[in-house]
Amino acid sequence: MNKRIxxxxxxxxxxxxxEVLEVMLPYFSLQAGNPSSIHQLGxxxxxxxxxxxxxVALVLGCTRREVIFTSGGSEGANLALKGVALAQRARGRGAxxxxxxxxxxxxLHAAEALQTLGFELTLLPVDRNGLVQPSDLQTAxxxxTVLVSVMYANNEVGSIQPIPALGAICRAAGVFFHSDAVQAAGALPLDVETLHVDLLSLTGHKCYGPKGVGVLYARRGIPLQPQINGGGQERRRRAGTENVPGIVGFAAALSQAEAQRGAASQRLSHLRDHLITKVLGTIPDSWLNGDPTQRLPNNANLGFAGIxxxxxxxxxDQVGICASSGSACTSGSLEPSHVLVAMGLTPEAANGSVRFTLGQTTTSDEVAYLLEVLPPMIARLREVSQ
Known part of the structure; x- marks a missing residue:
């Protein structure tokens, strides 16, 4: 293994x-009570x-009653889509x-699962930069229609959607609006009123918190059919003994990420722009995937022809650099990214794209190291493929 990572x-x-680990530790041992117990540890x-x-409510600009703790972004999205869709159909509101x-x-898979239960699904297209046009939502x-779901910022290309405008359209039409904001924590404002969202899902491990814990914001009065049956936790919306250490850690991480958001975004944007400019200026037949300006401050998704x-x-990886070809959940797949294909890239161009996402500890020296090793690697791969 390369010594430098x-x-x-x-x-x-x-x-x-x-700092997050520190606040979590007591709840694994000294304070390991069940919140449903009436004794002092409980x-x-x-x-x-x-x-x-x-x-969490302070960061989201909502009430405590509207915060549902989950096991992460996937559960939050499933609870939002299935919970609302099934509750609305039971009330005869549509499918x-x-x-x-x-x-x-x-x-996507939660929506497809609902299709098997008789729901109709419309996929909103995106433009070349990966953005949904509000006019397309209005037309659809x-x-x-009982629910619309559009992610706040894309996990692969980093494009930031016009969520307030989309939410306003849904609110005017009386349609519930969910946004997957997993990538937005610590990078973008999360005030739910400004965003005009009815539901918003988050996860801890994307903002320097623990894995296995997240939040679904559900506006008060939203009909929500529980997807996990059992006890009455989370106001009967999500059964199961609460993951207290994880929840404490999530809240600490989210609060810290929000407090540091402005300075962190400025620093990361500078590093990101330097990386993108240098790559596009030194490597022929390279391009940027995603919107050039409306993108996450840490995201550089770059494509290279012929590789x-x-x-x-x-x-x-052989020289100690960890990056990704797209969504971590599908990184082992040989299929081209559904995101890049939806943006109009050919399968070949999509398969020639790599995602670099920077973070708290990323330094200018590390970016310089990447810029040093990347051009000869691209040239080597192109030579082999000819």
Whole structure:
């Protein structure tokens, strides 16, 4: 293994912040009570749960009652889509869903599962930069539409959707609106009123918190059919003994990410732009995937003609650089990225694309190291493929 490790895959997951680990540790041992127990350890756990819920609510600009703790982004998306869709159909409100074509598979597969239950699904197209046009959403809405889901920022190309405009369209039409904001925590504002969202899902491990914990914001009064049956936790919306250490850690990580958002975004944007400019200026037949300006501050998804992205990732790994060819959940697949294909790239161009995502510890020296080793790697791969 290469002694030097340069981690440029923060969109896949982030390391746990030391400060977050510190606040979590007591709830694994000294304060390991069940929040449903009435004794003092149970009450201490419940108090920690309440404090964490308040911390999250402050970041989201909502009430504590609207915060549902989950096991992560995938569960949050499933609870939002299936919970609302099934509850609405039970009330005779319709059975039509709209999601964008570049959603994470947690949303796409949840929507497809609802199709097997008789729901109709419309996939919203995106433009070459990976953006949904509000006019397309307006056109896709039907009288029987019960839910729209469009992600805040794309996990592969980093394009930031016009969520407030899309949410306003849904609100005017009386249609519930969900946004997968997993990639947005610590990078973009999360105030749910400004965003005009009814549901918003987050996960801890994308903002230097623990894996296996997340949040679904559900606006008060939203009909939501539970997807996990059992006890009455989370106001009977999500059964199961609460993951107190994880929840405490999630709240601490989200609060810290929000407090540092402005400075962190400025620093990462500078590094990102330097990386993109240098690559496009020094490597022939290279391009940027995603919107050039409306993109996450840490995301550089770059394409290279005449190569296979997976081969480049292997070469990068040999010199200690960790990157990705797209969504971490499908990185082992030989299929081209559904996101890049939806944006109009050919399968060959999609397979020649690599995602570099920067983070808290990324330095200018690490970016310089990548820029040093990348051009000869591209040239080598092109020579072999000829």
């Amino acid at each position: 340069v981690y440029l895959d923060h969109a896949a997951t982030t390391p746990l912040a030391p 009450r201490a756990a419940l108090h920690a749960l309440d404090d964490a819920r308040e911390q 039509h869903l709209i999601v964008s074509a570049i959603e994470h598979h947690a949303v 809405l039907r009288p029987d 296979e992205g997976e081969s480049l990732l292997l070469l990068l």
